Each structure stands twice: as C-alpha cells, then as structure tokens.
C-alpha cells in the first residue's frame with residue numbers, strides 16, 4: 001500500500017468502521033455514510049493511492065476499470081442489472097470531491113434524477 005492518509009485509507013486498513021459489501025484482491029466496496037439513493041456504495045482501490053481521477057496514469061488503467069467492473073458485479077449480485085444504476089466519479093472542487101482517494105459511487109434502487117446542472 002502506498003501512503004493513503006485519507007478517510008478511505010483508514011477504512012481500507014479497518015482503522016475506522018464501514019459496512020463493507022464487496023471485496024476482492026484490489027477493490028473494496030462499502031456503503032456511503034450519507035446515501036444519495038437507496039443503494040449507495042463506494043468502490044476504492046485497496047493497494048494503490050490515487051487522489052483523483054486526474055492523477056490516474058496509463059499504468060492505472062486496469063485498476064480504474066476494475067472499480068467499474070466491481071460496481072457492475074455488485075449491482076448484478078443485488079439484482080439491479082435490468083432496472084439499471086448509475087456510477088459517478090467526482091474529480092476535485094467543482095464536482096464536490098471531498099475524499100482524496102479515488103472512488104467510484106454506485107447509485108441504485110430508484111429512478112434517479114438528472115444530474116450535471118450547476119448547484
């Protein structure tokens with residue numbers, strides 16, 4: 001593990017509690033503490049610290065892809081593959097990123113509103 005002194009680093013190391021719903025060798029998935037949909041799970045890399053999507057480099061391509069595939073696998077496991085779901089990655093200030101360890105949000109379980117308009 002490269003240095004990850006973020007909240008999510010602490011969750012990955014089990015230093016603070018989270019409801020973990022998905023885990024493989026490279027990715028951890030846990031419930032968002034302030035869910036924005038009936039199902040709201042965050043998928044993070046366990047072994048590599050990348051602060052934002054802008055910091056991802058070509059050598060991280062497979063890992064970034066694995067976050068999406070982990071979300072899809074979890075969504076399938078929970079039965080959302082037909083009704084659908086949304087994945088979101090916030091990058092820095094205008095997107096409202098608050099935790100600087102790259103993460104993919106999975107939102108599911110309801111008809112989701114439009115998004116992307118200025119706050």
Ligand code: 5GP
Pocket residue numbers: 007018019030031032033034035089090096097098099100
């Ligand atoms: P961001 O806004 O950076 O894209 O997403 C960070 C997410 O982390 C937010 O949706 C926020 O609700 C969630 N979060 C903040 N603190 C905690 C925490 O202590 N535990 C969990 N499980 N999620 C958190």
